[in-house]
Amino acid sequence: MHQREERGGEFMVSNLLGVSRLIFKWIPPPPDGKAFLVGGLVRDFLLSGYGPPDLRDVDICLSGDVLKWSERISKNLSCEVIFEPRFNTARFWVKHGRDIHVDIAMARTEVYESPGALPIVTPATLLEDLGRRDFSINAMAWPLEEVGDCQDRLIDPFGGREDIHSGVLRVLHRNSFRDDPTRMFRGFRLLSRFSFKWEEGTQSLLSEGVSQKSVLTISGTRIRKEFVRIFLEKEPVDVLKRIYLSGLMWSLFPKAIWSQTLEGSLLEVVWLVKMIFGGSVSSLLPLKWSLLREWCHGETFFYLPILKELPSEDLESGIRFFGLEGKVGSILKDVISEPSVSSGKEMNPGKFLRVISQHVVETGSRYGWLMPQSRMDDRKNLLSRLSSFSENILKSSFISGEDLLRMGIPGGKRVGEMLKSVDERVREGKITSREEALQWVRSEMLRT
Ligand code: ATP
Numbered sequence: 001m002h003q004r005e006e007r008g009g010e011f012m013v014s015n016l017l018g019v020s021r022l023i024f025k026w027i028p029p030p031p032d033g034k035a036f037l038v039g040g041l042v043r044d045f046l047l048s049g050y051g052p053p054d055l056r057d058v059d060i061c062l063s064g065d066v067l068k069w070s071e072r073i074s075k076n077l078s079c080e081v082i083f084e085p086r087f088n089t090a091r092f093w094v095k096h097g098r099d100i101h102v103d104i105a106m107a108r109t110e111v112y113e114s115p116g117a118l119p120i121v122t123p124a125t126l127l128e129d130l131g132r133r134d135f136s137i138n139a140m141a142w143p144l145e146e147v148g149d150c151q152d153r154l155i156d157p158f159g160g161r162e163d164i165h166s167g168v169l170r171v172l173h174r175n176s177f178r179d180d181p182t183r184m185f186r187g188f189r190l191l192s193r194f195s196f197k198w199e200e201g202t203q204s205l206l207s208e209g210v211s212q213k214s215v216l217t218i219s220g221t222r223i224r225k226e227f228v229r230i231f232l233e234k235e236p237v238d239v240l241k242r243i244y245l246s247g248l249m250w251s252l253f254p255k256a257i258w259s260q261t262l263e264g265s266l267l268e269v270v271w272l273v274k275m276i277f278g279g280s281v282s283s284l285l286p287l288k289w290s291l292l293r294e295w296c297h298g299e300t301f302f303y304l305p306i307l308k309e310l311p312s313e314d315l316e317s318g319i320r321f322f323g324l325e326g327k328v329g330s331i332l333k334d335v336i337s338e339p340s341v342s343s344g345k346e347m348n349p350g351k352f353l354r355v356i357s358q359h360v361v362e363t364g365s366r367y368g369w370l371m372p373q374s375r376m377d378d379r380k381n382l383l384s385r386l387s388s389f390s391e392n393i394l395k396s397s398f399i400s401g402e403d404l405l406r407m408g409i410p411g412g413k414r415v416g417e418m419l420k421s422v423d424e425r426v427r428e429g430k431i432t433s434r435e436e437a438l439q440w441v442r443s444e445m446l447r448t
Contacts, residue, residue, distance in 0.1 A: 015045055016037070016042070016045050016142045016153075016154075019037070019041075019045075019055070020037065020142065020143075020144045020145070022096070023037075023058065023060075023144060024144065026077065026094045026096070026102075027073055027076075027077070027094075027102070028072050028073065028076045029144075030062055030064050030065075030068075030069040030072075031064070031065070031068050031069060031072060032064040032065055032068065033062055033063040033064015033065065034062070034063050034064065034126075034143065034144075034145075035060050035061070035062050035064075035069075035104075035143075035144040036060065036061045036062075036126055036141040036142060036143050036144060036155070037058065037059070037060060037141065037142040037143075037144060038059050038060065038061040038129075038130070038140070038141045038142075039059035039133075039138055040057065040059065040138065041055070041057065041058055041059060042140045042141060042142050042154070043137045043138055043140065043160065043164070045142075046137075046140075046160075046161055046164050047164055047194065055096070055100060056100060056101065057100075057101050057103070058100060058101070058102045058103070059103050059105070060102065060103065060104045060105070060144065061104075061105055061106075061107050061126060061129055061141065062104055062105070062106055062107065063106075063107040063125065063126055064106075066083070066088050066089065066090050066104055066105070066106050067083055067085070067088075067090075069090070069104065070083045070090035070092075070104065073090075073092065074092070077092070077094065079092055079093070079094070080092065080438070082406060087105070087121070088105070088106040088108070088123075089103065089104060089105045089106070090103075090104045091103045091104070106123055107123065107124050107125060107126050107128070107129040108121045108122060108123055108124050108128075108129055108132070109121070109122050109124040109128045109129070109131075109132055110132045112175075112179040112180065114217075115178045115179060115181070115214060115217045116179075116180070116181055116214065116215075116216075116217025116218040116219075117217075119132075119179075119180075126141060126155065127157055130155070130157055130158070131157070131158075131172060133172065134171065134172075134176065134180075134183045134186055134187070135160075135163075135169050135170060135171060135172070135183075135186075135187065135190065136158040136159055136160040136163045136169075136170045136171075136172060137160045137163050137164050137169065137170075137190075138160070139156075139157070139158045139160055139172060140154060140155060140156045140158075140160040140161065141154075141155040142154060142155070143155070158170075158172055163199065167194070167195070167196045167197060168196060168197055168198065168199040168202075169187055169190055169191055169196050169197070169198055169199060169202060170199035170201070170202050171183065171202050171205060174205065176205070177205055177206060177208075177209040177214060178209065178212075178214055180218075181209060181214040181215045181217060181218050182215075182218055182222055182223070182225075182226050184206060184209055184210075184214075184215065184248060185215075185223075185226040185227070185230065185243065185248075186226065186229075187202075187206070188230075188239050188242045188243050188246070188248075189226075189229065189230055189233055189239050191242060192233065192235055192238045192239040192242055193233060193234070193235075193239075206246070210246060210247045210248050210251050211247075211251065213251050213252060215248065215252065216252065219323065220320055220321060220322060220323025220324070220325070221323040222323070223321060223322055223323055224322050224323035224324065227302070227322060230243075231302045236266070236270060236302070237263060237266045237267055237270060240266060240306075241258055241263065244256070244257070244258035244262075245258055252321060253310055253314050253317070253318065253321075255310065255311050255314065256306075256309065256310055256314075259309070261309070262305055262306070262309050265304075265305035265308075265309075266302065266305055266306075303322060303324065303332055304332065306318075307319065307322075307332060315333065319332065319333065399419070399422060399437045399438060399441070400419075401415045401416075401419060403438070403441075404418055404419065404441065407438075407441060407442070407445070408445070409441075409445065418441060418444070421444075422437050422440065422441065425437075425440065
């Protein structure tokens, strides 16, 4: 580990410099204030040791005016920069081999008025911004400056580099899990991904959080977001296993225990989702990410075995806990309580989900929960049905209602009509990418 860190140190400095230069090629410098690379990317440069980390998501923290900078970026790159005034954030995509997602956020502090509540956000210094973060390894920054030398400029006020060196995950203060219990789930995700351990003090704070059932203070929507991110990990079953074995699930649902059946079903789900969508689940990012979130194909698969293992009296509260009320929840309930088959010809997301779920469950109930390895023919059959469904559905996912509202189309009927027209063109093969879909909407707006 030590050797990796030494080589990694050198590597990190030259590569972070390389990345900052690359970023300056894409983005003009901010008109005021200073910009810093923060979060996962800085961490991954330190962790990567010998090779460059995956440059897919770039988080930038700005001590300055985000709106002014985003206007300048939009003009220079002639690209769509989405500014979010409520949070003072901006995001956009740049092409560098593939699409890289850049997020800019104003440096801020967060004050939690009550445990689990959303924080009150105020502008702050970079150090304060780093101090509101989840773990020391995620609380480092690298200034984005035009510099010629190879100096190590890492800003690391909480000892993140040392914690990476020791392979531990450490919260920044005693109230961290109480303020925001989603950090427990985030922590298990990172532990599994990097094969890290909890730092001793953090481990006892986690045990306190588990016994106080602090996750009950967060909304279902936030829990669900964290679970989607778990499902997108390379080894989602390992993350879930760690969560169950820590007692976190058990403290909420006393009968939710980790069993071989549950593990087997979840592994089947991972396999199924990989087969349907191709490659790893995370290959769905970034274009299909919104699809996954909105229509939840993969997500729904994962919840099936988790919820099915709960006793029937816990099903409702399970659905509420995961924030699955509404359409997805009622489908899950239907599917779990009364598996039945229907054949879906009509391609809309709800129908798609229902058919897939019902089909999986129906096949599962005939052959034991999901299919055992031995029924390869049935698997193949199911897969070809699933992949043709998903192929059609994936094609029609380039833009959402949110995109249209952001582009200035008034809400209501017009949004639905526009989405329908985009879908029709996608099906006819006239629109084949998000850019084309956005372009078509723009031309329609000018025309009408
Ligand atoms: P990943 O590799 O999983 O994407 P990431 O660290 O980039 O990891 P994000 O969720 O994109 O994860 O968050 C970016 C940064 O924002 C994190 O590195 C962390 O510093 C901070 N952060 C995110 N969620 C929280 C949270 N709940 N509490 C405190 N800080 C958070």
